[in-house]
Amino acid sequence: xxxxxxxxxxxxxxxxxxxxxxxxxxxxxxxxxxxxxxxxxxxxxxxxxxxxxxxxxxxxxxxxxxxxxxxxxxxxxxxxxxxxxxxxxxxxxxxxxxxxxxxxxxxxxxxxxxxxxxxxxxxxxxxxxxxxxxxxxxxxxxxxxxxxxxxxxxxxxxxxxxxxxxxxxxxxxxxxxxxxxxxxxxxxxxxxxxxxxxxxxxxxxxxxxxxxxxxxxxxxxxxxxxxxxxxxxxxxxxxxxxxxxxxxxxxxxxxxxxxxxxxxxxxxxxxxxxxxxxxxxxxxxxxxxxxxxxx
Numbered sequence: 001x002x003x004x005x006x007x008x009x010x011x012x013x014x015x016x017x018x019x020x021x022x023x024x025x026x027x028x029x030x031x032x033x034x035x036x037x038x039x040x041x042x043x044x045x046x047x048x049x050x051x052x053x054x055x056x057x058x059x060x061x062x063x064x065x066x067x068x069x070x071x072x073x074x075x076x077x078x079x080x081x082x083x084x085x086x087x088x089x090x091x092x093x094x095x096x097x098x099x100x101x102x103x104x105x106x107x108x109x110x111x112x113x114x115x116x117x118x119x120x121x122x123x124x125x126x127x128x129x130x131x132x133x134x135x136x137x138x139x140x141x142x143x144x145x146x147x148x149x150x151x152x153x154x155x156x157x158x159x160x161x162x163x164x165x166x167x168x169x170x171x172x173x174x175x176x177x178x179x180x181x182x183x184x185x186x187x188x189x190x191x192x193x194x195x196x197x198x199x200x201x202x203x204x205x206x207x208x209x210x211x212x213x214x215x216x217x218x219x220x221x222x223x224x225x226x227x228x229x230x231x232x233x234x235x236x237x238x239x240x241x242x243x244x245x246x247x248x249x250x251x252x253x254x255x256x257x258x259x260x261x262x263x264x265x266x267x268x269x270x271x272x273x274x275x276x277x278x279x280x281x282x283x284x285x286x287x288x289x290x291x292x293x294x295x
Contacts, residue, residue: 001076001161003262014071020270021064027273028053030287037293038286044122045111046283048104049276051131055100056269059093062086063164063265083165084146090164092142095192099134101234102199106130108227109203113210141192166261200234229276236271240264 003013035041035050066086070076078086111118149170160169204227211223240263277283 001159001163003163010071010074014068017064017071017266018068020266021060021068024060024266024270024273025057027270027277028057030290031273031276031283034283034286034290037290041282041286044107044127045104047124047127048100048107048131052097052100052104053273055093055097056272058089059097060266060269062089062093067163078165083160083170084149087149087165087167087170088142088146091145091167092138095141096134096138097237098193098196099137100131101230101237102196102203103130103134104230105200105203105227105234108230109206111226112207112223137192162261164265197238204231229280232275233268233272236268236275237264240268 004010031053032050035046063086066078107122110121114121145167149167160166162169207223207227211220214220214223277287
């Protein structure tokens, strides 16, 4: 059903989401190119950052292009297979984003708490294994959600009060018994959400404990500044996700929940490149080198 049925708002929504999507793709692609073109950035921190940028592009591309096309063509129809495909990729990249943030928190923990053994612990094979493991877990979570939705029975020509095929909306539209599937889906969601959050909390608990033992204030600031951007992104993603959950729980209107979910599905992936580039001298230097090569 989209975000609004008001015909006067459709051109504004089209221009707004098209511009945000282009900024998201261009900004994250710029980070990927800057990291890959500068040999000084071939470290675990920037390897994970470039993977996060790729996931952000994929995550946004799962929902926004379809909505832009729907606004332009004045058609909001999506097939059953198309809906399941969109839901699967949404769960895949959403879970992968969360897991990769946990891996990045572990990398910051090793860099700050064990600086002398950082290169030994975070060697390229381990970095590749952690990304691969995150992909496999995300695929498992995505397929579990998909298999549960496939077991449900739906009426034909149903209306989804969202701008994409949200898994919770699909469960509410089912005309068969969803009690067991609800329990399993919430259990899977708790595991896929609880594990990354626990890893992030543990890593930052160790980081803060290590920073507090640094005698000088300058050393504390330098140590904390290395993980400031990551912490800001974590707060942005989980803060907006919690806000969407609370707003949907308080409000009875699914449309308001859809408007709130724009923040973590569109706005957050768009802001990530600005957060990492504006606060990072290495990224800015690599971007200037990239621009000079292009010119």
